[in-house]
Structure formats: C-alpha cells, structure tokens
Amino acid sequence: MSKEDNLRENWKKDFPYKKQESTQVSRRDFAKFLTLVSGGLMVGSGLVAAKAYLLPGEEVVGEHFVCQIKDIPLGGTRGFVIEGSTIPYILVHLESGMFRAFEQKCTHLSCAVYYKPNSGIIHCPCHEGSFDALTGDVIAGPPPRALPQLEVVLKGEKIFVKAFQNKES
Amino acid sequence: MSTFRRSQNQANPNKLNVILSTLIFVLILNVSIQIWLLYAALNNALDNNKEILIPAFIGSLILFLIGFGWLYYLPKGNFRNNTYKNN
Numbered sequence: 001m002s003k004e005d006n007l008r009e010n011w012k013k014d015f016p017y018k019k020q021e022s023t024q025v026s027r028r029d030f031a032k033f034l035t036l037v038s039g040g041l042m043v044g045s046g047l048v049a050a051k052a053y054l055l056p057g058e059e060v061v062g063e064h065f066v067c068q069i070k071d072i073p074l075g076g077t078r079g080f081v082i083e084g085s086t087i088p089y090i091l092v093h094l095e096s097g098m099f100r101a102f103e104q105k106c107t108h109l110s111c112a113v114y115y116k117p118n119s120g121i122i123h124c125p126c127h128e129g130s131f132d133a134l135t136g137d138v139i140a141g142p143p144p145r146a147l148p149q150l151e152v153v154l155k156g157e158k159i160f161v162k163a164f165q166n167k168e169s
Numbered sequence: 170m171s172t173f174r175r176s177q178n179q180a181n182p183n184k185l186n187v188i189l190s191t192l193i194f195v196l197i198l199n200v201s202i203q204i205w206l207l208y209a210a211l212n213n214a215l216d217n218n219k220e221i222l223i224p225a226f227i228g229s230l231i232l233f234l235i236g237f238g239w240l241y242y243l244p245k246g247n248f249r250n251n252t253y254k255n256n
Contacts, residue, residue, distance in 0.1 A: 027189050027190075027193060028189070028243060028244075030193060031189070031192055031193050031196055031240065031243055032240065032243075034193065034196040034197065034199075034200055034236070035196065035233075035236045035237055035239075035240055037200055038196070038199055038200050038203055038232065038233045038236045038237075039233050039237075041200065041203040041204060041206075041207055041229060041233075042203065042226075042229040042230050042232070042233040044207050045203070045206060045207050045210055045222075045225055045226040045229040045230075046226050046229075046230075048207070048210045048211050048214050048222060048225075048226075049210065049214075049222035049223055049225070049226045051214070052214040052219050052222050053219065053222070057217075107215070144212050145212065145215065145216050
C-alpha cells in the first residue's frame, strides 16, 4: 500500500462520517426542531407579557420647561430631552401656529424622525415612513404605530410639556 | 398485546410518509400562528395595550403543548431495530 492510500484510509477511520449523513436533516429531527421553535415563541410571548406587567415604562411626571416661544420660528423644530430620561423628543412649531411634541424615535426601527417644513409631515428617512405632524398618526410607510406624543402647554412666553392626556376619552 | 406504537411500526412506509408530512405541516401551522401572536403582542405592548398580552401568551402556550403532544405520534422509524430482530 502506498503512503497516499494509507493516509486516505486512516483519516476515514478517524472520521467515520459520510458527507450525506452529516448534511442531511431527517424529517423527524425537523419536526423536533419545529417544536423547539414553538417553545421558544411561547417563552417569548410570556416574556413580553411579564415585561409589560412587571416593568412598565416610566411616564413623564409633571411639567417640563423646553424653551421660549421666540426661540423656535414658524415651521421650525427643536430637539429636547426631559431631565432624568434619555428619550429624545422634538418640539414642532407648525405653520398653523400650533405646537406639538413627539418622541423623535420612529416606531418602526427607532430611527430619528424630522419635521418637513410646509408639509405637515414628520418624516423618517430610514424607510420612508411618514407621520401626521398634527396627531402623530402614521400616514405612509412601514411604521406600525403612531408616534408617542407629549402635551404642549404655553405659559406666557414659555413652552412646557407634560404627559399626553387623550382628549377624546 | 398490540399497541399504537407496534401497529405504527408495522405500517406501510407510504402511510408513515403521509403521517410524518402531516405532522410537520401542522407544526409549521402552529409556529406560524405563534409568530403572529408574538408580533401582535409585542406591537400592543409597545402601544400600551395590555389586554391582549395574557390571552396571546395562553394561546401560544396551548399551541406549544399541542405541538409537543403531537410528537408522540411521530413515527419512530425503527427500521434498524426490526432488522436486528430479524437477524
């Protein structure tokens, strides 16, 4: 037996697997794997429910000063962060003269949104999502939910924000 | 004594083939529903609608238990054992 033949036989002894056996997944194993995935999804659903009930997100408490009215021109925006929180917000001065404050994170994949002047639309550049600048509702694109909103309170020349109360209810 | 398992092992391979395919079909269906439930639960949790979360979890749990019990009917395919017996 030549040296090459000897080597060939030896590695086969050391590694006695056929290629077909190692790459083929039997239907039985596939069914078991599907059940494992099913269990994982069940645990995921449980975690979502547990997180929502046991660790609810913090709500904005009280009123917070943002800026003076003269600091923000018509059609302009101003980014701000509430003290003790890291969530970015934008304050929008709509062309109609109204103020609106929204979270600056797109509800799709948390990209930063911005206000398109003279359009009444808050736009997300990542996947072309559009929100109504008046209500925060989704107009177009992939975002699944409206933008979270803060209520704007004007006191003289000062602009404050507080947690949004749904006026319809 | 004749058991479910014994008769299943003696069944025609064509029959086992259909059983296995059906099992996998139902499992895929279950997993699809669970993905949808998880997606809906997550979206509603982020939107502060908590009513749907517990029912979605219970639904997911039931589907998992169905899938897990379903595995009992998985043909064992102990073709090799039968050949040992014959030898």
